[in-house]
Every structure is written in C-alpha cells, then in structure tokens.
Amino acid sequence: MNAIYILWLRQLKRYSRSRARIVGSLGQPLLFLVALGFGFGPVFQKAGVGNYLEFLTPGIVAMTILFTSVFSGMEIIWDKQFGFLKETLVAPVPRINIMLGRTLGGATVATLQGCLVLAISYVAGFRVVNLSSLPFAFIFMVLIALSFTAFGTAIASILDDMQGFQLIMNFLVMPLFFLSGALFPLEGLPKALGIVTTLDPLAYGVDGLRGALIGVVHFGMLTDFLVLGVLASALLLIGSFLFSKIQI
Amino acid sequence: MSEKAIIQVKNLTKKFNGFSAVDNISFEVQKGEIFAFLGPNGAGKSTTIKMLTTLLSPTDGKMLINGYNPVDEQNEVRSSFGIVFQDPSLDDELTAYENMEFHAVLYSLPSKIRKARIEELLKIVELWERRKSLVKTFSGGMKRRLEIARGILHHPKILFLDEPTLGLDPQTRNYIWSYIKNLNQKEDVTVFFTTHYMDEAEKIAQRIAIIDHGKIIASGTGNRLKIQTKTDSLEDAFLTLTGRSLREEDASALDHMRMRRRVWGR
Numbered sequence: 001m002n003a004i005y006i007l008w009l010r011q012l013k014r015y016s017r018s019r020a021r022i023v024g025s026l027g028q029p030l031l032f033l034v035a036l037g038f039g040f041g042p043v044f045q046k047a048g049v050g051n052y053l054e055f056l057t058p059g060i061v062a063m064t065i066l067f068t069s070v071f072s073g074m075e076i077i078w079d080k081q082f083g084f085l086k087e088t089l090v091a092p093v094p095r096i097n098i099m100l101g102r103t104l105g106g107a108t109v110a111t112l113q114g115c116l117v118l119a120i121s122y123v124a125g126f127r128v129v130n131l132s133s134l135p136f137a138f139i140f141m142v143l144i145a146l147s148f149t150a151f152g153t154a155i156a157s158i159l160d161d162m163q164g165f166q167l168i169m170n171f172l173v174m175p176l177f178f179l180s181g182a183l184f185p186l187e188g189l190p191k192a193l194g195i196v197t198t199l200d201p202l203a204y205g206v207d208g209l210r211g212a213l214i215g216v217v218h219f220g221m222l223t224d225f226l227v228l229g230v231l232a233s234a235l236l237l238i239g240s241f242l243f244s245k246i247q248i
Numbered sequence: 249m250s251e252k253a254i255i256q257v258k259n260l261t262k263k264f265n266g267f268s269a270v271d272n273i274s275f276e277v278q279k280g281e282i283f284a285f286l287g288p289n290g291a292g293k294s295t296t297i298k299m300l301t302t303l304l305s306p307t308d309g310k311m312l313i314n315g316y317n318p319v320d321e322q323n324e325v326r327s328s329f330g331i332v333f334q335d336p337s338l339d340d341e342l343t344a345y346e347n348m349e350f351h352a353v354l355y356s357l358p359s360k361i362r363k364a365r366i367e368e369l370l371k372i373v374e375l376w377e378r379r380k381s382l383v384k385t386f387s388g389g390m391k392r393r394l395e396i397a398r399g400i401l402h403h404p405k406i407l408f409l410d411e412p413t414l415g416l417d418p419q420t421r422n423y424i425w426s427y428i429k430n431l432n433q434k435e436d437v438t439v440f441f442t443t444h445y446m447d448e449a450e451k452i453a454q455r456i457a458i459i460d461h462g463k464i465i466a467s468g469t470g471n472r473l474k475i476q477t478k479t480d481s482l483e484d485a486f487l488t489l490t491g492r493s494l495r496e497e498d499a500s501a502l503d504h505m506r507m508r509r510r511v512w513g514r
Contacts, residue, residue, distance in 0.1 A: 006353045014341040017382075081502065082509055084339040087398075090301050091354040092326040161501040248303045 003093040004101035010084075011072075011105025015112070022116070029064045029117045033057065033124055036183065049185065055216070057118070057126040058137075058209035059182025065114040065144045066202060070173050072106030073152015073239075077159050080248055095244040103153055103239065107145035114141045118213075129215045136221070137212035143228040144205040150235035157242035180206045186218045201231050253312075254279045254406060254438050255300065260309035262295050262462075269295045271462035272309070277440055277455075279405075282432055284453035285442040288490060292462040293442035294334060297410050300440075301331055314405045327355065330399030330437075334410040335506070336391050340384035344375055344394050347383060348401060355402035369397040372434075373427055389420035393427060400431055407431070409441035413448065425452055450482045460490045 015022070037053035044052035079085035088098050118126075118137075128134060155168055179193075180202035189197065197203050198219075208224035211217035217224075255277035262270040270292040277283040285293050298304035300311060302318045302325055311318050314328035338347050348366045357365065370376040373393040383391065392412060399407055409428070413421040429452065432439050443449055449456045450470040457467035466473055466489050470482050477485040 002353050002356070006350055010339065010342065010350065013346070014339070017341055078505075081505055082335050082337070084337055086333055086335075086337040087351070088354060089303060090326055090329075090331055091351075092323045092356075093354055161505050163501070163504075247305065248298060 001097075003088075003091070003097045004104065007088070007098060007101025008105040008108065011102070011109055015109045022113075025064075025068065025113060026116060026120065028067075029060050030120060032063070033060050033117075033121060037124060053121075053124060053126055054214050055185070055210075056183065057121045057124075058213045059180070059206050060121070061114045061117050061141065061213075062144055062180065062202060062206045062209055063177055063182055064117045065110045065141055065205075066148050066173070066177055068110035068113045069106060069145050069148035070152040070168075072109060073103070073149045073154075074156045074159075074165060074168070075106075076102070076153055076156035076243075077162055077165070080156075080246060086248065089246065089248070095246075096240045099153060099240045099243040100236075103146070103149045103236065106149040106152075107142065110145040110149060111138075111141050114145070128213050133212045133215075137209055140205055140208040140212060140224070140228065143208075143225075143232050144202070147201065147205075147228060147232040147235050150232070150239035154235065154239040154242045157239070157246050176200055176202045179203070181218070182206050201227065204228050204231075252278050254314055255283075255440065256310075256312040257296075257300070258310040260296070260299065260311060261307045262292075262299060262304065263307045268462050270299070270306075273459070273462070273464045275457050275464060275467060277406075277438060280432075280436060280438055281455065282429070282439040282453050283441070284449040284456045285440070285459055286444065286446065286449045286456050286486065287442075287459035288444055291459045293459060294410055295462075296459070297331075297408055297440075297442060301329060301408055302326055327402070328404060329406040329408055330402065330404035331408040332392070332395045332399050332410065332412050334414065336395065338383045338391055338395060338398075341382060343380050343382055344370065344386070345379040347394065348398055351398045351401050357402055365401060369401060370394075372430070373397045389416055389423065392416065392420075392424055396424070396427060396431070400435055400437060403435070404437060406438045406440060409439065411442055411444070413443070413445065421448070428452070446482045446486055456482075458486060458489055465489050 033056065037056050041052040044050070044055070076085060080089070179197050179200045181197055186194070186197055186203065204219060204224040204227040207218050208221055208228065211221040211224065253276040257276070258274045260270055260273050261268060273296070285296065287293050295304065299306045300313060300318060302322045305319060313325045316324040316328065318325045342350070345366065348370065349362070352362045352366065367376065370379055373396060375390065375394055375397070383394065386394065413424055416424065425448070428439060431437060455467065455469055456473060457464050458473070459465070466476060468476070473482060473485045474480065477488040479485045479488055
C-alpha cells in the first residue's frame, strides 16, 4: 500500500513542480476551444443545433484527459530504461502495486488537467447547465483518465523503444479522439461512421461528460457509465498483466 | 558450491532469438568480496546482472543470491541486493532527499530509522548539504554518488554496480571507488561490478572474471591472470584472452534511445 501511495505522490509532486509543462499542455485544448468553438459556431447555430462552444467543451475536456493519460502511460517506455521506474522494478514490491501507483498518479494528473481546461472554458463563455451534476462529470473524467492511462501502460509494457510511439499516436489515439464525437454530434451520421463511433470507447466518455455538463446525451448516461467502468477495469487488468511481464 | 559464496551461478545461459548473449557461465562470489566482471561492450555483462537481479529470466542454468533463487524467490532476492544501473535511474524532478526517502518506503525501511540512515549515507557520499536540491541540478558524479548511497540504503548484502564509472572523469572515478571501498568495509557489503576499464578491475577487485562473447574465458586475481597469460599488465592479459581490443557492433534500440537522451537532454 505504501508503495502505491508514494508512487502516486511522486507523480503529483512532479506535476506541481513543472509549471511550464502545465501551461504548455493547456495550449492545444485552448486553441481547439477558441478556433473551433468560435470558428464553427456560426455554422452550427445556422443549422439550428445550438451553441457550438457549449457542445465542444466536454469534447475538449475529454481530449485533454485522453492525451495526458496516454502520454503518461507511455512515458514508461522511457522510464523503464532511463528513469526511475527501473529502480522500482527491482524493489521488493509486487509489480501490480507499482503499476497501480503509477497509473493512479497519471490518472490523477490527467483529471486535474481536465478540470483546468473546464475552468478555462468558463473564460471563453462556457457554462455548466446544472451545477449539481458536476460530480457526475468528475466521475466520467476519472474513468476516462484511468482507462487511458492503463491503456498507455499496457502499450508501453510491450514496446521497447519510442519508434512505435508515432504509430500508436496516429493509428490508435488520434482515431479514438476524432471518432469519439468530441467535435461533432453523433446524430444523423452516415451508417458506417455511426457504427465505428459506437465502437470507440472514448465516445461514451464524451457522451457521459456532455450529459453531465450540458444535459445532452446520445447513448444515455447509465450506458456510458457501464461501458467506461467495464473498460477501465479491463484495461487495468490487462495493463497490470503486461506490466508484470516487463523484462528489461 | 561452497558455504561462504553469496552469489552462486551454475551453467547460466540467456538466449535472445537463438543468439546466446550469456553462454553457459559458472562462477561464485564470496561474502564480503569485491568482484569484477570485465569484458568488452556486448560481452554479456549487463545481461548477467539483469538475470542476477530478477529483471530478466534465464533460458537455462541455476543462480543463488544470498541463498535465494532469482526466478521463484524474487522478493527475497530483491531485498538482498542494492543496484546502481548503467543508465541513471534517479527521479530528476525530486530532491536528493526525496529520492532516498522514496527508496526507503519501497524497501519498507521502518520510519524510525529512516531519517538517521538517510542522513548517515548522504554524509558519507558528501551530498548532505545538497539534500534539498533537485537531482536535475546535479553533475554526473553527484548523481552516481547519490545512486550508490541509495543502493546501500536498505542494508543489502550485495551491491551490484553496472559500469558505475562510465562517462565520468578520472578524478570523479577515483572518488566513486573510494566511496565504494569504504562502504564495502563499513557496511560489510559484497560488491559485484562490471566494467570495461582494466585498471579499475585490477585496482579495486579482489577477483576478476573476464567475459567475452557470453563466456567466462578466465577468472582469478589480477596477478593470476597476468601469470596465466604470461603478460605484464592486465590490459595485455585481456588482449591476449579476447584476441582484439576493438569491437564493432550494430546499434541497438537502446543505443538509439541513449543517443536521443544525449541530444534532447531528457
């Protein structure tokens, strides 16, 4: 237990000490929010679907969490050779505790980043429809963060070096984001695309967040919660298993 | 196998896709001894250390570390040794003290003795004054010293050092070795180190095993190796045994990462 706690604490300490990185990592979501939010706003309005910034913000929050989580999981590729992780791999601590500590730490950081983006979106004019449903939004943020940190960990446990990183980004992470409905409504899509989006786990995260923040849902919040809950558990299991098999 | 041996290795083999990185080696290290594994790059030194320290499972052979088997008594083995890796494994964003504290928690050092022990060791490696500095502000030599102090923190029986002085200047190298010798006596810890510097092996180690192409080709004291090969220096002995001095290898994925690390400084 101590090992899990101190690994978690380490991630938080690192996060709080790297102000430059925090600010830097907010640049992309902010750009998306402003450029897309205000850029597509008028078209969206004309189509009669409502306020695009309002629609987009939950998607951008999900995007922030997705990227931060996957990166933090995949940092393990580096960490197992040049970082601190190697030190933990020879310690008399069960591998699963190390994996859990690290994943919880990474997920906490990703959730914090998501909260920061949500706070910033207020400056751009976003408003949460019903403040009492904020705890639900928080739950969805945590589930997204846990799932994708574990996902990154699982991949990093298999990969030996950073060469495969670009491949994962372009063929897994980017499609996860673009097909999740973070940027567009899932209603009335061409049939094939519609099917693909229902297979994208992030779509349920975005949908849940949207439900909690602006009261608009596609799949239904209970479905979202169940899908993400099962996904997070499964990925944590797979991640732990692969992590325990790491040989250097 | 003798009673006093703290590391016992018999017919140890590691194959990667049919290629034998370590090929049927056997040796023993006595308690309290300083033992050197000497060999050119790619000889199988690091692979051997990884197997001894539970990071890699062997293809074949037997090992006993402090009486435990690294394959199925991992926790007992892991508590028995401390290690300084070839590539630094400190957390740069944490302070020297925090790095030590972290290690103490991982190895379940009781919190009562934790503080005193960390202070004692940081003083030995002359980093106590810098305990509150972030590790990223440290020089290569300081990082190594901190890693050595950390490796010994939980009172291990054995200290593994994988190329501990690689990339350090001669003065720093001397310092590092004086700390290690000091700890070897003060803490009664057995030291197993790998190096490709002949002078280091000869000066520091009580016994040396020369490894090349995954095989131990000679072992004994520095003097015995010289007599055996009828040469005056260990360097000549080494060349006589391994046949040539220069070894060209294809860069591995790890080398690529090391390179990127140098370029990007992370």
